[in-house]
Amino acid sequence: MSSQPQPASRPSEPAAPDAGTLAGAQQLTDVITRLRRALRSSIRSEFPWEALPMAQVELLQTLAVAPMRVGELAARQRLAPNTVSGLISKLLESGLVDRQPDPGDRRTARIALTEAGHQQLRDWRSAHxxxxxxxxxxxxxxxxxxxxxxxxxxxxxxxxxxxxxxxx
Structure with a gap:
């Protein structure tokens, strides 16, 4: 009987995509990248007021559903909490969000859209x-x-x- 440790078994890896699927994925990646870039640049040239970085817009979109704590926002957006805190600080400064007491935990606050935040998001969606x-x-x-x-x-x-x- 061997006393050598056995290598840990690895979960089976998904099968590699076939060449056609991989080529399609590469083309889709290229098209999505160009589409996002074209949309961002065209919206800013046609609507110069549109200066919100996409990360801030995505936070506004998430908060339009319901107020959330910074940690919840970070998990939803798959960002580090300190990154979300920095983005929230800029949104607070611009008056697009505010802090509200969390009814379930008075030690924390929830971030909510202000009326200006709702209007900015409506304007952003309409322009796009x-x-x-x-x-x-x-x-x-x-x-x-x-x-x-x-x-x-x-x-x-x-x-x-x-x-x-x-x-x-």
Whole structure:
């Protein structure tokens, strides 16, 4: 009988994607990167007031659902708590959020959108929707239909990547 320790067993790794799936993933990565960059730059050139960094916009979107503690926000956004605290400080300074007492724990505070924060988020969404609608209208009808047809699959892909895929 050997007294040598046995190597720990590893959970089985997922199978490597086939070449076609990998090529599709590479193309999707490129398209998403270019789409995000184009949307950010075009929205700022057409709507110069839009200066909120995307990380702050994402916090506002999360807080639009319900007020949260900094730790909860950090977990939701998958960011370090100190990063979220810095972003919240800037949002507090600009009056887009405020601190509220947490009814469940008086030692902590929840961050909530102010009316100015709600309005900024509505303006941001409206500007992006107008920009995307104009870009969609500039496409040939078949291309526009293809983009619209892909939306449910892209939504499922986003949920899968976030670990919130309801089909699992």
């Amino acid at each position: 929707e107008r920009r995307l609608a104009a870009a969609l209208e500039s496409l040939a009808p078949d291309d526009r239909a293809a983009v619209m047809h892909a939306l449910p699959g892209l939504d499922l892909l986003a949920r899968s990547l976030a670990g919130t895929d309801p089909t699992r």
